[in-house]
Amino acid sequence: MKTELTKSNEQTPARRAEEQRLAIRPRVDVFENEREYLVVADVPGVAKDAIDVRFEDGELRLEARRWTQANTDQPLSAEYHVADYRRAFAMPDGVDADKIEAELKSGVLEVHLPKSEAKRPRRIDIRAS
Amino acid sequence: MLSRLTDFDRTFDVLDELRRQMDRVWNDYDGSWGVTRSTTQPLSTASWPRCNVLDAGANLVVTTEVPGLSEKDLDVSLEDGVLTIAGERKPTELEGYAVHRRERPALRFARSFALPMKVDAEKTSASVKDGILTITLAKAPEARPRQISVKAAS
Structure with missing residues (x-):
């Protein structure tokens, strides 16, 4: 009897672990003034180089990988998962994609999305005739 | 006869419970991005900040x-085997x-937290x-924990 080993698609354990990393939606505040939109997200446990902020087709995507702590310790009590963060927002038209800036400070991510010139409110002077 | 009716009611209780559980599954799952939704539920101060104990x-x-908090916003104390973490998160002023x-x-x-064992308060650190x-x-x-060596009995 011959046993055939069939190879399923490339699924190394490392890759599987990568795909199965748990991700949660970070809490956010969203603000707006006449110059910009501002998205503030809580991402505790993330270092600056582990954040990916993308703006594509009017959608803002936030992804952040958390640094993992050594998992050899025994949890006596666990109230949170050490999970990555992922969230997307549909932004209104008129965001100047080239001028988007992001800043991370003690686990809080701030993304500034400036409005393009054309979308900003303008003050119209009234001339006396 | 009456007892049968009550039994009948309970049958629906089971279904209701099942439906509640299914609702919960769907609520926690955002299919489009494969992300759980639990973090966007209202904050409860009774369980904030969330702690893991190892x-x-x-x-x-x-x-x-403790996102957004620095060491000066936090107050950690240890007294009689009880660890207390206190602090304040200020509103984002804009x-x-x-x-x-x-x-x-x-x-x-x-x-x-009432600690499950004695700790040395002098050797406690927080960052x-x-x-x-x-x-x-x-x-x-x-x-x-102590390692106990096993000797071979002669």
């Missing part, structure tokens, strides 16, 4: 998610901005990095 052999390690969404409220909190507060409590010598 037993690391000689130490007890408490980690807490002049002239309209608010579209607010999931990160300002809050004042205090949480206490904040990237919005994670880590408190390392050294166990008292008598509370540390």
